[in-house]
Amino acid sequence: MTVTIVGAQLGDEGKGGIVDVYGDAADIVVRYQGGDNAGHTVVHEGDEYKLSLVPSGAVRGKVGILGNGCVVNPETLFNELSGLRERGLDPDVRVARRAHVIMPYHRALDGIEEKAKSESDDEIGTTGRGIGPTYEDKAGRRGIRVGDLLAPDVLRDRLERVVPEKRAIVEDVFGVPVEDLDNPDALDVDAMYDHARTYGERLAGQTVNAGQFIADARSEGKRVMFEGAQGTIIDIDHGNYPFVTSSNPTAGGAAVGSGTSPGVVGQGEVLGIIKGYLTRVGSGPMPTELGGVEGDTPGYGEQGSGENEEIATYIREEGGEYGTVTGRPRRVAWLDMPMLRHSARVNGFTGLAINHIDVLAGLDEVKVGHSYTLDGEETMTMPATTEEWSRCEANLRSFDGWAAFDSAAVAEDGYEAIPDNARAYLEYVSEELDTPIYCVGVGPGREETVVAEDVW
Numbered sequence: 001m002t003v004t005i006v007g008a009q010l011g012d013e014g015k016g017g018i019v020d021v022y023g024d025a026a027d028i029v030v031r032y033q034g035g036d037n038a039g040h041t042v043v044h045e046g047d048e049y050k051l052s053l054v055p056s057g058a059v060r061g062k063v064g065i066l067g068n069g070c071v072v073n074p075e076t077l078f079n080e081l082s083g084l085r086e087r088g089l090d091p092d093v094r095v096a097r098r099a100h101v102i103m104p105y106h107r108a109l110d111g112i113e114e115k116a117k118s119e120s121d122d123e124i125g126t127t128g129r130g131i132g133p134t135y136e137d138k139a140g141r142r143g144i145r146v147g148d149l150l151a152p153d154v155l156r157d158r159l160e161r162v163v164p165e166k167r168a169i170v171e172d173v174f175g176v177p178v179e180d181l182d183n184p185d186a187l188d189v190d191a192m193y194d195h196a197r198t199y200g201e202r203l204a205g206q207t208v209n210a211g212q213f214i215a216d217a218r219s220e221g222k223r224v225m226f227e228g229a230q231g232t233i234i235d236i237d238h239g240n241y242p243f244v245t246s247s248n249p250t251a252g253g254a255a256v257g258s259g260t261s262p263g264v265v266g267q268g269e270v271l272g273i274i275k276g277y278l279t280r281v282g283s284g285p286m287p288t289e290l291g292g293v294e295g296d297t298p299g300y301g302e303q304g305s306g307e308n309e310e311i312a313t314y315i316r317e318e319g320g321e322y323g324t325v326t327g328r329p330r331r332v333a334w335l336d337m338p339m340l341r342h343s344a345r346v347n348g349f350t351g352l353a354i355n356h357i358d359v360l361a362g363l364d365e366v367k368v369g370h371s372y373t374l375d376g377e378e379t380m381t382m383p384a385t386t387e388e389w390s391r392c393e394a395n396l397r398s399f400d401g402w403a404a405f406d407s408a409a410v411a412e413d414g415y416e417a418i419p420d421n422a423r424a425y426l427e428y429v430s431e432e433l434d435t436p437i438y439c440v441g442v443g444p445g446r447e448e449t450v451v452a453e454d455v456w
């Protein structure tokens with residue numbers, strides 16, 4: 001039995017909290033894509049943990065795995081692990097030998113490429129963690145894998161070919177003198193070899209053949225949870241390209257990125273995580289946008305009315321909508337149903353978790369983008385190109401708002417205790433997506449979740 005957790009929107013749907021709620025009964029929690037771009041906040045026994053790479057299940061004493069689909073910055077990994085140990089936890093995290101390594105030159109290139117694009121307002125607004133350049137090297141068959149860190153000869157050969165190429169790109173393509181970089185050693189073969197070997201030695205005891213490890217655990221009856229990072233609309237294939245991350249957060253990624261068969265993932269539950277409204281940290285269209293963040297909407301800018309800046313500010317402050325990794329204020333929008341219909345189809349959700357219903361409390365009315373108008377025609381799902389998406393106008397539907405409520409009491413009393421108007425809103429979403437609601441987040445703490453269905 002497996003459970004796969006997938007963000008249905010643009011990331012930041014509160015997946016960490018849901019992994020925390022259902023992860024209690026799991027034995028193993030596997031991340032299958034992304035790297036230290038994934039900010040998740042886990043609240044455990046009153047303490048808040050902010051992680052960007054370590055699977056959130058590791059906070060709760062589960063075996064955490066970074067699957068082959070991940071890109072791993074070993075420096076972040078060891079910093080996060082020692083941070084958890086200092087707070088009295090004993091995290092057990094294994095890393096796939098097939099996962100790719102984020103090297104210092106990837107991080108440098110992420111910054112250089114974004115800066116060059118920003119000169120024509122084309123930047124993606126990446127987290128600057130080197131994610132894109134590392135996946136580029138993976139697809140270009142010149143990446144360094146975790147297993148290579150343990151094989152000195154392979155590592156040296158690879159670096160001797162790759163590092164001079166990166167140096168030439170930095171100097172000749174982008175015209176940036178290497179000595180001007182924050183870390184000029186990123187383009188020095190010997191320095192990169194020493195860096196990689198040092199981390200290789202530290203990692204040696206915790207690497208695994210992840211697909212085999214997971215299969216063995218399953219054959220012993222262990223419960224496996226796949227923890228997606230980011231969200232469907234920033235998936236490299238199904239998202240709003242090019243304003244995407246470079247991996248597959250969608251449910252298919254759970255199979256490919258962990259070495260588990262799609263049949264196994266498909267026989268399990270695929271839980272779609274939805275935030276009761278919508279936020280985004282980077283560039284790109286957002287047809288239901290309430291009000292942008294100045295200077296943070298390059299590319300397409302605001303499509304929403306923008307006149308509702310006050311509501312956007314209310315939601316941003318109530319929901320603490322600032323990036324976990326970067327601290328950037330998030331753009332805020334009403335729920336976007338064409339986006340969610342696309343997401344439900346791509347992932348095959350078997351259940352929904354709808355979060356942050358408490359954040360909307362206190363508004364007179366709550367709206368959703370029910371459909372779009374594109375070139376004079378009504379459309380119910382997201383178009384395939386980002387240029388078309390940027391021309392979509394949202395057709396809004398209005399719901400009566402609900403007053404603030406006692407989250408802990410509602411969580412304890414169950415689904416029926418959720419205010420009537422909020423339930424009408426939730427049920428609309430469930431019916432439109434033809435998917436049952438498994439749980440509802442009514443506050444940031446683990447105990448502030450109304451669990452209507454046990455996924456296991």
Ligand code: IMP
Pocket residue numbers: 010011012037038039124125126127128129130131132229230234243244245246281282283
């Ligand atoms: P990258 O993943 O750093 O390359 O960034 C690519 C795009 O994905 C940017 O728009 C980022 O803001 C966005 N992104 C990456 N990780 C997350 C996340 O965990 N939550 C929300 N957005 C993210």
